[in-house]
Amino acid sequence: MTGLQNTEIQPNLQKPHRKQPVWFLLLSFLFPMLFLSAGFAMQHVYPLGDRQILVVDFWHQYYPFLRLLHEKLQHGGSLLYTWNSGLGSDFVSMAAYYAASPLNLLTVLVPDAWLREAVTVLLLLKVGCAGLFFALFLKGTFHRNDFSLCVFSVCYALCSYMLGYYWNIIWLDTVALLPLVILGLVRLVRDGKCRLYGIALGLSLFSNFYIGLFTCIFVCLVFPCLCVLFLRPRQVPGRILAMGAYSLLGGMLAACVLLPAYFALQLTYSVRNVFPSHVEFYENWRVLLSNLLSFHAPTAKDGLPNLACGLLSLVMLGPFLRSLRIRIREKVLAVLLLGFLLISCNCNVLNYLWHGMHFPNMLPFRFSFLFSFVLLTVGYRGFWLLLEEQLRGWDVLAALAVSAAFFGLSYGVQENHAVFYSAAVMLLYVFLLALYLGKIFGKRLFYFGLSIVMVFELFENVRMGTELVSTSDHTTYPAGNGAVQQLLDEAAQQDSTLFYRTEMNTWYSLNDPALYGYAGLSQFSSMANVQVSKWMRALGLPASEAGNRYYYAGGTPVTNMFTGIRYQIFRSGTAADVRSWELLSTEGGSSLYRNTYDLPLGFWTEAALLDYNCLPDANPFENQNTLFRLATGVETPLFTAVRPSVGDSDGAEITYSGNSLFSYTLDTGAETHSMQLIYTVPEGASLYGYLSAANASSFSVLRDGERMADYSASKQPYLFPMGDFAAGETVALSVALQSESLSGMVRCDMYVLNRQALEKGYARLQSGAVTLTQFRDTAVTGTMTAVTDGLCYFSIPYEDGWKAEIDGNAVEIQPVGDAMIAVSVTKGSHTITLTYCPKGWKLGCSLTVGGIGILLCLFLLERRRKRPFLSPAEAQRKKQPKRMTSEEIYEKSQSNDGISGDAVSRISASAQCSDSAADRGGSPFSAAQ
Structure with a gap:
């Protein structure tokens, strides 16, 4: 981490601003929104066209789950559980990952018909907040308040990570909040002011615990760097304690979602990952470094890590590394941190650890925004030296050298247009830098030229990003x-x-x-x-x-x-x-x-149902036979297998390989490819099929050559109804094959349903149906009559948060197949009540309330003391008499306040010595040592 300065360094003869203008912060918020809005306009996003930004998981997951939250906020319902997903799901953990953004609360103000447009506005607001918070970080860290805040904050808000992954709207809050967390950490270490760090960290973890994990790891990397830059050895233990205490406070503030999410994660597939057995690197280092250039499409699903964050930060890397006014330790820490993050984006072990002991599906290197944050901070550190007039002509050559180095590294491995466009833009930045240092351009003209070049760069990056991410149709979503x-x-x-x-x-x-x-x-x-x-x-x-x-x-x-x-x-x-x-x-x-x-939500079954062993890799028809037999006691098999034979094929050669497997070889000269599996029904029957065909695009059921039903192919095989057939009729399954794979295997099972066994078993289960007398999101009460001792099965996913009572007495919930809820019942009539509270919810809420209480107490204590906590260094500076600047001395000497000429001379000499020392200081960290 770098770029953090002490407040004692001020340009000579410059009066401090009494009122800090907010225009630069406002522009840092608005500019990213305007750029991204322009990108959406080019993609004809509604209301400027008939497209929308919902794509991939935004289309499948984020919007549907946000709609659940919107419905609960507007129409009532518990935020602890939802029945509108997966037979019933813990809503706290779901919201913690998908919908915990505080900005989502604003959707309560819009009707359901406008929710998609509201989500688009929320996305723009999050990108704007990323720019605003980065500007606040730069302002609070470097104590500047000028147009330079806008220049670098826009680069952060529109870095390639944001442009490639903006459709992952659930991540953006935490990415936007990162600068506030680090600003809070800077204040904690440098000034002893801890409150911002605790609040920002808590808000980050609350908004999305997954990306918040990256922030926590990053904080652990940055903290020792700040201690080296700012503190004397005797100050370090106190800051470690403060950092640990306020990190714990941040966790407490978000505990109401963190604890339920933690326990819910223990039930997911991701906890079953295996640590990599050996270390390997994914990409050639030249390829990785070439991704720092602009003018190429970012990664939106799979590919290289998104590292690019504007070419100006690369150009300013040269002056940062060359300048003698920056201490060696600062440069070393910056290079080490950048290097570690870069290696993490190319090493399987570090990638696995960053993602919480997990290799993610698609969307690689989800922590790469941290690299952009550090590089932009380093770039601004060099830019700060330029604005403070502490750069020299050699720094222009250093900027030119870095530009040439990246051109050489990228040529031949990155797209040619990206290499040459980036080289041209970097040369323009170096040229403007030279003109400013040579006093040919004033600051306003320098910023004007800088803005023109940057607008071109950012506009092209936004255009390519929004074009790559793409859009979906607005008018037909959701269909019908x-x-x-x-x-x-x-x-x-x-x-x-x-x-x-x-x-x-x-x-x-x-x-x-x-x-x-x-x-x-x-x-x-x-x-x-x-x-x-x-x-x-x-x-x-x-x-x-x-x-x-x-x-x-x-x-x-x-x-x-x-x-x-x-x-x-x-x-x-x-x-x-x-x-x-x-x-x-x-x-x-x-x-x-x-x-x-x-059958209703709950019903009686035989006690033997507890013996059901869930075998997902076994034949699903045999699994259903076992489940039905154990639940009903009906021994007659419910499904009986029949074997289809190979029928006509189109552009494919089909052979039966045994065990319901059919192999195929496609004719490369044919325009279409399909296979038919046929079966002649000897007597009236209801048929069901199971198809596993990775290369299938769709399939249809035909009765005597006439199409009866069409089905979509899926990566996951599934069981489907084929229909009722009379004796002598021919049923055919026609499978359309894609030409992506010229050969392969298709598994097809056909089974006949025994209707008599079904009727008999159904009657037994229906006789013990639960009649609901009360139903809420988190509480279900019903009555049932058990014909014999057995179980009351509920089609509710098994989780630790469920509790059960029978006739007012607490009973143990028993999982069926480790997946569904059941309770043991005796013969006779019973009243059964199920209640739900997410595991960890009560403790988490208590911790959150406690954290808020601690914050309030600290605030009241500070108000009572009427002064903030001061670090030892600040307390020492407070005791020293204030030194007057040269300009103040001159103004004082012109007034009739009795200061003698000798006194003025002595004070002026002292001020000149101070100003000269500031000029020689080189590093803004020197006063902190």
Whole structure:
């Protein structure tokens, strides 16, 4: 860390400002917003076009979860739990990762129809805050308040990290708050003022604990650097204690979300990562360093770390390293910190440690904004010397040398246009620097020329960034929403029960329940319970533990029973298994169906259900047979396998390889490629299929050559209904293959449903259905009658936060398959109550309240003392008489206040000596030693 100065260095004969203008801070806030708005305008983002900024996870996750928060804020509901995601989920931990930004509270002021536009405005505000807070950091650290704040703060707010990852709106708060955290740390070490550090750190951790982790690690790196620069050895222990105490205070302020999030993370897939067995480096170092140039597209999903933060900081690196007015220790610390961060962006072990003992999916090197922060601070340190008139002609040559070095490093490994454009811009910066040092340009003309070059650079970077990140269609998101909302309203009007679940026949996003606003099954979240993902995959739903997702795709009657799905909405097409779904209504091409084998949130099962072993890698039909048998006691297999044969193919050669596996080889000369698997039904039956085809784009079910149903292919294989067939009919599964892979394997299972076994088992389960008498987000009460001793199963994901009572007595909750909730019941009628409170929530809230109380006490104590805490160095300076500047001496000598000529001469000589010492000081840190 570098660039931190002591307040004693002032330009000669310059009066201190009595009132600090705020224009430069305001411009630092507005300029990044204007640049990014211009980028959005070029991409035709609404209202200047029909596009929107929702892409990738912003499209699938961030907006749907923000919509959940918006609904709770406007219409009420607990912030502890939500039923509109993943059969029910801890909302505190979800919000801690996706929606804890304090700015999100502003969305309560806008209606749901304008929420996407509000999110766009929030994104612009966060980018603006990044510029503002970096300007505050520079102002508070270097004690300057001029246009230079705007120059470097805009570079931070629009660095390649922000331009490549701005669609990860959930990260931006913590990135924006980093300068305030470090400014607070500077004040803690330099001045003994600790409050800003504790508050900023707490707000950073609260806004997003994941990126906040990077801030905490960075603080641990920066703190010893500051101690070396500012403190005498005897002062270090006290500052260590202060830093530790206020770090703990920052953690306390955010504990209400940190503790529940910590316990929720223990249930996710990410905790199962393995430490790298050996050290390796990802990229050639020239390639990595060439990414510091401008005029190339940033990384938006996969690629190199985003390191670029404006070419001016690279140019000023030369004067920083050459200047004799900067002490060696400052240069060494800056180079070491930059080097460590750069190595972290290229070393697998350090990358693993930075990401919290985890290798992330896509979006690599999520901590690389820290490198931009340090490089910009170093660049501003060199620029500060320029403004303080402490640079010389040799520094221009040093800036030119650094520019030439980066040109040589990048040529041949970076895109040519990026290399030559960057070289031209760096030469322009060096040229302006030379003109200013040569007194040819005044400060205003220098800033004017600097601004023109920088506007060109930033505009091009913003254009390439927004173009790479891209947009999505504004008018159709979410698809068929009007018709879906009407069908949801119809279901609510005709259903008198307190709770039920609904799903879509095909997914639009991977969080459709949160997006459309209904209690459902689907969830795609980094906080997803890995055991629930295994449960879903074992039942044949599309799910991935490593992908943190599971979602709905039709399933079977057993799937729908044990997940509590009562209604299904078809945005297009009709239900294939008509005996399992009853058509209720149609609206705008969409249809509402009710499950004829519906079971409520809870129902009686045999006690043997506790023996169910969830096997996600096993055959899902056999898993359902086992689950149904253990729950009902019906021994007759529910599903029986049939083997399809190879039918006609188009542009592909298909052979059966055994064990439901079919191999294929594509004809490179054919325009389309598909395969058909056929089966002739000997007697009337309901068929279900399971398809695993990584290279498939879609597949369809045909009855005697006529298309019955279409399905979307997925990276995750899943089980789907094929329909009801009469004896002698031919059913075919037609799979469209992509030409990306010329050969491969397809797994296809076809099973016949035993309807009699289904009816018998369903009747037993329905007889012990739970009738809900009270339902809230965090409390469920219902009555049920058990025909015999057994279990009461609930289609609620198992978490430690759930507590159960039967007839007023607390009972132990038992997990089924380590994924779902069940309680033991005896024969007879019972009242069962389930209540939920996230693990760690109460303790976390107590710590947060305690942290706020400590802050208030410290504030009142400071007010009572009527003066802030002073460091020993400041206290010593307070005791010394104030020295008069040369200008003040001159003004005093012209007045009739009785000062003798000899006195004036002595004071003037003393002031000149002081001014001369300031000129020779070289480093702004010298007075602190």
